[in-house]
Amino acid sequence: MSFFSRIKSLYQLFVIAVKGDEQNFTEGSINRAIFLLSVPMILEMAMESVFAVVDIFFVSRLNSSDAVAVIGLTESLLAIVYSIAWGISMGATALVARRVGEKNNEAAATAGMQAIMVGVVFSMLISLAGIFFYNDLLRLMGASEKVVATGSGFTRWMLTGNITIMMLFLINGIFRGAGNAAIAMRVLWIANLFNMVLDPILIFGLGPIPAWGVEGAAISTNIGRGVGVLIQLYYLFSGKSIVKLTIQNFKIDWKIIKQVIEVSAGGTGQFLISSASWVFLARIISHFGSVAIAGYTIALRVVVFTILPSWGMANAAATLVGQNLGAGQPERAEKSVWKTGLYNTIFLGLIMLLFLFWSAPILQFFTSDSEVVEYGTQCLQIVALGYLFYGYGMVITQSFNGAGDTKTPTLLNLFGFWCFQIPLAYLLAMQFNLGPKGVYAAIAIAESAIAVAGIMLFRMGRWKTVKV
DSSP: OOHHHHHHHHHHHHHHHHHOOOOOOSSSOHHHHHHHHHHHHHHHHHHHHHHHHHHHHHHGGGOOHHHHHHHHHHHHHHHHHHHHHHHHHHHHHHHHHHHHHTTOHHHHHHHHHHHHHHHHHHHHHHHHHHHHHHHHHHHHTTOOHHHHHHHHHHHHHHHHTTHHHHHHHHHHHHHHHTTOHHHHHHHHHHHHHHHHHHHHHHHHOBTTBOOOTHHHHHHHHHHHHHHHHHHHHHHHHHTOSSSOOOGGGGSOOHHHHHHHHHHHHHHHHHHHHHHHHHHHHHHHHGGGOHHHHHHHHHHHHHHHHHHHHHHHHHHHHHHHHHHHHHTTOHHHHHHHHHHHHHHHHHHHHHHHHHHHHHHHHHHHTTOOOHHHHHHHHHHHHHHGGGHHHHHHHHHHHHHHHHTTOOHHHHHHHIIIIIIIIHHHHHIIIIISOOTHHHHHHHHHHHHHHHHHHHHHHHHHOGGGGOOO
16 A cells, blocks of 8 residues: 555545544454544644633633632542542443443443533532532642632632533543544534634623633633533534434433442542542642642643643553453453553653653743743643653553452552652652652652552453453
8 A cells, every 4th residue: 555545545544533433443443443433532632721821821811820729629529529420430331331242222321411410519519619619629738818809719610610620520431431532522522613703802801801811711710611511412402423322321320320330339439539640739839829729720730731742542442341341352352452652752852852842841831930931831841741651541540440359549549649648749859858849759650659550450351350
């Protein structure tokens, strides 16, 4: 096959991937399956990270390090929401993928609806905390009274409107389990478009619309995500998906809810553990002032922008594992994981080189404050040193989850983050007087160690025998 024929074939495959049809990936070329799943999932995750980048871009134009700092501290709090949403999403993906692999679409729809019910309950509890305790939660994170006065409205809106985050992640997990990541991708495109248009209008004002400042960023983000959720529900109830919800699915099925919670608990636990570690890291960095927090916040948004597409490939591996285990093909599942891990490592290796040599120009796109740029540059360059390990690590983690074995990555995160990363960050930053550099180094070291341990456990193969 000539070079141009290969390019044409790849383009045609790309079109198929973006167009998106739910498929059974238990047969045929593994490379083709990885490509068809990864492309829309990478684009989906890139779109999720755009929310964060767009908000930071416009809020930084307020020329207030306090406004940027409140976004960083609130995101650390929202990590709990993301953890629960990710966990239930992983449970939904694992159960739906297994049922689709068994060719039982009705059971897949029932599992999806029960997962949505679980997500709504958790979201309501978090909203109550946001309504009554948003100021106290910001202070708990180390925010000064000036930061609280500047941006507590942002925190209130993001916490009380968390159901848009919860449902966006959870329902997209259902689509991924069904093998149609393209729907999830398109939903986030539209949601981001709304956010991009509304952000500058609500932050700076336009005509009769008042300038809400940093609070406007939260309002526009919630509106954008809310529109995305409405589109998701349309797909689920209109019959345009394998997982077609009907009025019968609203009946509570305690047995399946128990399954959802059991499978999701490990996923939620592992993300809560890792997210709580980010809360502690932010708390440590808050000792060094708003400028340090602002630099850390912007750098992390850039990191997330590059990491989330990699999670797209990792999610592709989870779907392949779930469907192939459901079809009784564990060896094909394992082969899919190693191939996806290799591709992910190559991608993140290129991003590592970008951060090592061009961190400052990237950060200057968001802020002209030289001190903020300096802190952010240090963060990007040091954290990027672990990217080659992250590539395999995140694919392995999601593969455990796709198999329904959420216990293994939970334990990995517990020991890796709480018993290693947090103490190391405190020791390097506070005791060895490395300041924020010590926190950044602890992130790279701990993430790399977790990845190596995960690979060793995956090779043992116990995940192949998990029943869900």
